[in-house]
Amino acid sequence: xxxxIVVFPGSNCDRDSFHILKEILGLETEWIWHKENSLxxxxxxxxxxxxxxxxxxxxxxxxxxxxIMKSIMEYAENGGKLLGICNGFQILxxxxxxPGVLMRNISHAFICDTVPVRLExxxxxxxxxxxxxxxxxxxxxxADGRYFADENTLKxxxxxxxxxxxxxxxxxxxxxxxxxxxxxxxxxxxxxKSKTICGMMPHPERQADPAWPNVDGQVIFRSLIxxx
Amino acid sequence: xxxxxHVTLKDGVLDTQGKAVHHALNDLGYExxxxxxLGKYVEVQLDGLSQAEAEDRVxxxxxxxxxxPVIESYRFTLDSQE
Numbered sequence: 001x002x003x004x005i006v007v008f009p010g011s012n013c014d015r016d017s018f019h020i021l022k023e024i025l026g027l028e029t030e031w032i033w034h035k036e037n038s039l040x041x042x043x044x045x046x047x048x049x050x051x052x053x054x055x056x057x058x059x060x061x062x063x064x065x066x067x068i069m070k071s072i073m074e075y076a077e078n079g080g081k082l083l084g085i086c087n088g089f090q091i092l093x094x095x096x097x098x099p100g101v102l103m104r105n106i107s108h109a110f111i112c113d114t115v116p117v118r119l120e121x122x123x124x125x126x127x128x129x130x131x132x133x134x135x136x137x138x139x140x141x142x143a144d145g146r147y148f149a150d151e152n153t154l155k156x157x158x159x160x161x162x163x164x165x166x167x168x169x170x171x172x173x174x175x176x177x178x179x180x181x182x183x184x185x186x187x188x189x190x191x192x193k194s195k196t197i198c199g200m201m202p203h204p205e206r207q208a209d210p211a212w213p214n215v216d217g218q219v220i221f222r223s224l225i226x227x228x
Numbered sequence: 229x230x231x232x233x234h235v236t237l238k239d240g241v242l243d244t245q246g247k248a249v250h251h252a253l254n255d256l257g258y259e260x261x262x263x264x265x266l267g268k269y270v271e272v273q274l275d276g277l278s279q280a281e282a283e284d285r286v287x288x289x290x291x292x293x294x295x296x297p298v299i300e301s302y303r304f305t306l307d308s309q310e
Contacts, residue, residue: 057268058296065293094296101298106244148241148299182244 001228003029004042006072006088008063013049013085017205021046024209025221032068039071043228044081047072047088049141049203059102059144060090069095081125081224082197086142089189089199098192098199099157100149102142106182110143115180117188117202118168119219121161124195125227129219135172136165136216138202140180140188145201147183147190157190165189165200229274231286233304235295236267270294274306282306 003021007014014031022029032039039045053062063069069091076082076097084092092098105111114137122132130136149157157163165188167181168174179186181201189200204217237243243265250264272289274282283306290302 057293061293061296093298101296103242103299104244106242108244108248150298 001027001043001225002041003027003044003046004032004040005029005046005048006032006034006068007048008034008050008052008066010052010054011048011050011087013087013203013205016203017046017048017085020205020208020217020221025218025225027225034063034066034068036068037071039068039075042075042080044083044224045072045075047082047084047091048205049086049088052087052091055087055144058090058094059087060092060094063087063091064094073097076197079194079196083126083220083224084197084199085203085205086145086201089201090144092197092199097197098190099153100147100190102144102201103146103148104144105142105146105180110141111145111180112139112141113180114139114207115202116168116170116172116178117165118172118174120163120166121191123161124164124191124198125224126191126195126198126220127164127223129223129226133172135168135170136202136219137170137207137214138204138217139206140202142181142201145181145183147187147201149184154184157187160193162190162193162195163187164191164198165202229277229279229282230307230309231272231274231282231304232307233270233272233286233290233294233302234267235270235290235300235302236265237299238301241299267300268294279306279308
């Protein structure tokens with residue numbers, strides 16, 4: 001399994017992702033510079049967290065027009081697996097590869113915390129190494145993480161089982177009290193219809209090194225290995 | 229030519245920043261304030277375009293980049309400059 005990590009100006013979780021994929025999981029992993037125009041063959045591409053282009057205009061809005069994104073859109077449209085974490089999720093939404101938008105947190109505060117999320121669908125390449133209903137504790141760190149979509153889009157997401165992670169309490173109960181940022185129906189992560197593109201606000205790459213006792217984030221990467 | 233562009237949230241999209249400013253204005257004693265909408269104001273300088281061309285180009289800029297059509301709408305005026 002060959003992984004690529006896109007580096008935009010302002011990406012800041014690219015090294016964490018690289019460390020987990022290459023050093024911890026032993027996968028062949030390469031950087032992809034945002035100015036490149038073509039893409040080698042990859043089995044997984046990660047759009048990492050950070051503040052690409054300073055979040056100017058809207059998070060992810062400028063990254064969408066990076067030279068590399070044209071090849072990444074083609075890769076994704078041909079079924080290539082694409083994981084967007086935090087700012088990467090924002091980019092996927094701006095590109096229209098996933099539906100909806102991430103707005104300013106309802107509290108207006110930047111939230112840096114470790115929160116429980118419930119796995120809603122274990123039939124995707126990003127979640128198959130766990131089971132539906134299991135609770136992962138994952139870090140979040142964002143100011144713009146409030147998932148929003150119109151009613152029809154939301155219904156479509158539910159009907160097609162596209163919601164993969166929801167904010168919950170430690171027992172897995174999803175309620176508004178456990179919603180850190182005001183996301184619609186506590187959505188923390190979604191996939192596209194064909195389940196090949198996944199975007200999530202939590203940072204699995206920050207919770208996947210066994211130097212720390214909690215390695216819940218490994219679920220996402222081990223699922224991808226399993227399905228490759 | 230100068231395009232003056234306003235980007236605002238669509239009706240029905242919760243404007244949390246507008247709400248916070250609304251409350252702050254009420255707290256300052258401006259009880260007449262009934263609603264606040266916060267948006268973005270963008271000025272784009274254009275060169276070598278007719279009025280009609282500029283309208284088309286600016287509309288395209290708004291749709292492609294300056295506004296997110298999922299939550300935002302836009303309006304603009306074009307001022308000819310000396």
